[in-house]
Amino acid sequence: MRQPTIFISHGGGPCFWLDGSLGRAFDGLKAYLSGLLASLLERPSAILIVSAHWEEKRVTLGAARAPGMIFDYYGFPEHTYRLSYPAPGAPELAERARGLLAAACVETALDAARGFDHGVFVPMLIVDPGATIPILTLSLRDDLDPAFHIGVGAALEPLRDEGVLILGSGNSFHNLHTFFDGEAKAAAGFDAWLTEAATKPSAEARNALLAQWSAAPFARACHPREEHLLPLMVVAGAAGADAGRRVFRDAAMGKAISGFAFG
Secondary structure (H helix, E strand, O other), rough: OOOEEEEEEEEOHHHOOOOHHHHHOOOHHHHHHHHHHOOOOOOOOOOEEEEEEEEEOOOEEEOOOOOOOOOOOEEEEEEHHHOOOOOEEHHHHHHHHHHHHHOOOOOEEEEEEOOOOOOHOOOOOOOOHOOHHHHEEEEEOOOOOHHHHHHHHHHHHHHHHEEEEEEEEEOOOOOOOOOOOOHHHHHHHHHHHHHHHHOOOOOOHHHHHHHHHHHHOOOHHHHOOOOHHHHHHHHHHHOOOOOOOEEEEEEEOOOOEEEEEEE
8 A cells, every 4th residue: 555755853852751841842742653653544564764864975775784773962861872773674675765766866875884863763762662664764965955855755756655654754843043942933934834835735836845945934044954854855755746734733842843744
């Protein structure tokens, strides 16, 4: 059965294992992620995850059979550095995806040593706590060109008919300098624009808007650097003609955050 393609906000650091206001701010997101697999018509055979926390000169696919852990966050409690997510890798799927990307003239590389960064293991510990579904990780290209990443997603669309869930892990709002300032207008304004763009009934119109996301209201106030938004571009490209819908909305520390699904 054809799998959807989904963009999630993955929270802040190891947020689901924190006490106090920062941990509670993501309770709604945790509840959504915990029900994500149950919302699918069929359990995926594998999950391809595009993480905001991996950038390379070329689009790179994780090819480790048993990926380790990358604790790429700093200053959090000691217990958050003992989290473990022993899901299997998917090196054969990496080769299949690499072939699709090559056919679309996308230059790629394989990384057989890279583990799971927190854009992968933080949400997946909630989505599939048993770590039973194989995971293929995919990097962003470090020029962060939105149109290019839409094209990457388009090349990978056939995987959806092979039981693969394509998951973009980023954040619809990502400005750490203003996250705690109590101001909500910029996040709300950009979230409204992003929702309208992502849910356009025409895929052509949707992708044209997303490719020009930086012209949106409050765009740079919400994303001074766009790496946390770029996984949405891959997801939208992989959507093909499928229309998008908003499947999650909440406010974390007063900042609107959203998630979108296609198909």
